[in-house]
Amino acid sequence: xxxxxxFSRMAFSVGAALLGAAFALPLxxxxxxxxxxxxxxxxxxxxxxxxxNFARVFANRAAVGALLNSLLQAFGTVLxxxxxxxxxxxxxxxxxxxxxxxxxxVLLLFSSVVSGSAAMVPIFLIVNALGLIxxxxxVILVFTGGLLPTAMFILRDFIASIxxxxxxxxxxxxxxxxxxxxxxxVPVLRPGVTIAAVWAFVQVWGGFLIPxxxxxxxxxxxxxxxxxxxxxxxxxPIVPLLAAYSVLYSLPVIALYWYVNRKxxxxxxxxxxx
Amino acid sequence: xxxxxxxxxxxxxxxxxxxREIDLAIGDGExxxxxxxxxxxxxxxLRMIAGLEQPTRGGIxxxxxxxxxxxxKDRNIGMVFQDYALYPHMTIADxxxxxxxVRGVAADARRAQAREVADVLHIADLLDRLPAQxxxxxxxxxxxxxxxxxxxxxFLFDEPLSNLDARMRVEARAFLYHxxxxxxxxxxxxxxxxxxxxxxxxxxxxxxxxxxxxxxxxLEIYRRPATTFVAGFVGDPPMNLIAAQATxxxxxxxxxxGGLEMAPIASWPALDLxxxxxDRITVGxxxxxxxxxxxxxxxxxxxxxxxxxxxxESLVTLCLDDGVRITARVFGDAPVRIDGDAVFAFDAARxxxxxAQGNRIDGQN
Numbered sequence: 001x002x003x004x005x006x007f008s009r010m011a012f013s014v015g016a017a018l019l020g021a022a023f024a025l026p027l028x029x030x031x032x033x034x035x036x037x038x039x040x041x042x043x044x045x046x047x048x049x050x051x052x053n054f055a056r057v058f059a060n061r062a063a064v065g066a067l068l069n070s071l072l073q074a075f076g077t078v079l080x081x082x083x084x085x086x087x088x089x090x091x092x093x094x095x096x097x098x099x100x101x102x103x104x105x106v107l108l109l110f111s112s113v114v115s116g117s118a119a120m121v122p123i124f125l126i127v128n129a130l131g132l133i134x135x136x137x138x139v140i141l142v143f144t145g146g147l148l149p150t151a152m153f154i155l156r157d158f159i160a161s162i163x164x165x166x167x168x169x170x171x172x173x174x175x176x177x178x179x180x181x182x183x184x185x186v187p188v189l190r191p192g193v194t195i196a197a198v199w200a201f202v203q204v205w206g207g208f209l210i211p212x213x214x215x216x217x218x219x220x221x222x223x224x225x226x227x228x229x230x231x232x233x234x235x236x237p238i239v240p241l242l243a244a245y246s247v248l249y250s251l252p253v254i255a256l257y258w259y260v261n262r263k264x265x266x267x268x269x270x271x272x273x274x
Numbered sequence: 275x276x277x278x279x280x281x282x283x284x285x286x287x288x289x290x291x292x293x294r295e296i297d298l299a300i301g302d303g304e305x306x307x308x309x310x311x312x313x314x315x316x317x318x319x320l321r322m323i324a325g326l327e328q329p330t331r332g333g334i335x336x337x338x339x340x341x342x343x344x345x346x347k348d349r350n351i352g353m354v355f356q357d358y359a360l361y362p363h364m365t366i367a368d369x370x371x372x373x374x375x376v377r378g379v380a381a382d383a384r385r386a387q388a389r390e391v392a393d394v395l396h397i398a399d400l401l402d403r404l405p406a407q408x409x410x411x412x413x414x415x416x417x418x419x420x421x422x423x424x425x426x427x428x429f430l431f432d433e434p435l436s437n438l439d440a441r442m443r444v445e446a447r448a449f450l451y452h453x454x455x456x457x458x459x460x461x462x463x464x465x466x467x468x469x470x471x472x473x474x475x476x477x478x479x480x481x482x483x484x485x486x487x488x489x490x491x492x493l494e495i496y497r498r499p500a501t502t503f504v505a506g507f508v509g510d511p512p513m514n515l516i517a518a519q520a521t522x523x524x525x526x527x528x529x530x531x532g533g534l535e536m537a538p539i540a541s542w543p544a545l546d547l548x549x550x551x552x553d554r555i556t557v558g559x560x561x562x563x564x565x566x567x568x569x570x571x572x573x574x575x576x577x578x579x580x581x582x583x584x585x586x587e588s589l590v591t592l593c594l595d596d597g598v599r600i601t602a603r604v605f606g607d608a609p610v611r612i613d614g615d616a617v618f619a620f621d622a623a624r625x626x627x628x629x630a631q632g633n634r635i636d637g638q639n
Contacts, residue, residue, distance in 0.1 A: 033599060053424075061379075082463055127488075163357065164356075165355045165357055165359030165360065168324075168326050168346075168352065168355070168359065168528035169355055169360075169361075169417075169420075170344070170361075170372065170429070171325075171326065171346040172324050172325070172326070172346045172347075172349075172351055172352070172353040173347075173372050173373040173376060173420065173424075173426070174347045174350075174373050174376045174377055175372075175376040175404070176347055177345075179376060183361075183372075183376075184361050186361060187361075187363040188362060188612060250592060
């Protein structure tokens with residue numbers, strides 16, 4: 001190895017290490033800070049490691065309630081999105097509807113509008129007219145509307161990869177179309193539905209604007225909004241509590257990814273082999 | 275079991291007629307093959323019987339009952355698909371028992387009946403496996419078991435053997451034959467393999483471009499093909515077809531083509547009629563009716579093109595002057611001399627003639 005390549009290798013390694021460190025530092029902070037009673041925005045080993053931060057967070061009823069609200073909104077939306085998107089995607093994938101592609105394209109286009117901030121005023125007006133302001137139902141419905149088209153898109157490709165012969169053999173075996181769908185399509189489609197569901201869950205879990213605008217009372221707010229209660233009146237974060245709450249807040253998402261990865265792995269996106 | 279009637283069935287996609295107009299009467303306990311090249315409409319016809327496609331025109335009756343617009347589930351049929359279409363998430367037992375499950379049969383009875391059918395098909399030891407864990411031949415039998423587990427009025431087969439290797443295919447073919455004949459099942463079987471159709475059918479419906487060209491028992495199809503299409507499709511190798519020019523001479527009708535030496539033949543009414551429509555006559559001879567011989571008589575003269583020894587027989591191909599290839603099935607050894615001159619002899623009585631439109635000229639033999 002000559003001097004020149006040696007030098008360029010060293011430069012590359014140093015550069016890569018610096019870049020890696022830039023991404024790793026916040027994560028390392030995120031591991032240490034929650035267990036440090038005096039945590040601030042600097043990176044520091046907790047001396048000694050303690051659970052007082054968590055104790056104080058759990059003592060805060062609103063903060064704990066917010067996590068439950070988040071779960072309610074996320075599961076409500078996931079249930080609605082998974083059910084309706086599966087049915088709609090099945091219809092889209094299996095019927096010879098005229099102008100199908102246009103419908104799909106328009107739906108996908110609108111989905112980014114519905115969940116985007118541009119539509120917040122009309123959405124607020126609609127929800128207000130329905131008398132649903134400050135209800136979880138409103139949050140779930142608006143989230144569902146925004147996520148449905150993309151979920152349909154994800155599922156449509158999964159359904160398209162299922163051989164029609166599966167349903168047809170069920171039909172000639174004596175099943176009604178609905179029965180064939182439930183007995184044969186849904187079980188085969190499960191990995192696809194899981195993908196769509198996890199994706200929807202993460203979207204709702206991190207969603208801020210929709211619950212922030214549509215909800216009024218603090219006891220209905222999800223964690224993504226409630227996290228701001230760990231700021232002082234002056235607007236400065238109470239770092240030790242914020243860190244502990246952040247850990248709790250990210251646990252369900254981590255658990256979900258772990259579960260999906262263990263069950264299916266993240267490589268099955270290409271569809272199902274028959 | 276039941277009979278099946280197709281009355282003037284047609285299927286169009288937009289302006290394109292996939293099936294023009296088909297009449298087909300399948301008797302109770304018959305095994306009918308729909309035979310034809312890909313795209314001839316045989317699978318579409320089968321799917322219309324199953325109710326997976328709706329005919330554009332015409333009617334379908336199973337056991338005398340009009341099922342033209344009935345859902346597949348209301349037709350009481352069993353069907354075997356080309357790719358087997360086994361449910362990947364169910365065990366072999368659950369796959370086989372599925373038709374019973376949708377009919378509300380209790381779990382114990384389902385299990386018992388599935389085992390019974392699996393026993394017949396020699397897959398009883400696989401009942402707890404998943405489809406992905408068994409071989410192609412076993413999947414094929416599972417799919418057959420699923421069709422058989424419930425007493426259907428008719429059984430439909432969509433090229434069920436085409437995904438098997440050659441040896442398995444012959445084995446499965448004989449098994450299917452035995453099963454159908456011993457149970458008296460009414461079966462409709464789609465295939466592009468003429469050997470399968472010959473071996474299994476009580477009658478074959480040869481299809482071409484959305485029409486049934488000939489519907490007859492296998493040996494009738496073989497001996498008296500209705501058109502040049504049937505003649506060239508059925509048989510392995512198929513019938514040799516030589517395009518000839520017919521002229522009337524004092525000795526009779528003379529047929530002339532490059533390499534063909536044939537004594538003038540005495541005419542008969544049907545041939546006279548055919549000659550009025552055109553003098554292009556196709557001469558058809560089956561490979562087994564040709565023999566390697568010198569001497570006089572009816573002969574085909576050309577260069578030896580190939581000599582394939584198959585064991586009990588040899589397939590000898592010669593190339594006529596105008597490039598047409600003629601194959602003879604010769605029992606025993608045949609002289610091997612590539613590009614050497616070779617002569618095939620045949621009896622005029624063994625010849626089948628087709629008119630200018632390709633239809634068989636009747637009444638000769």
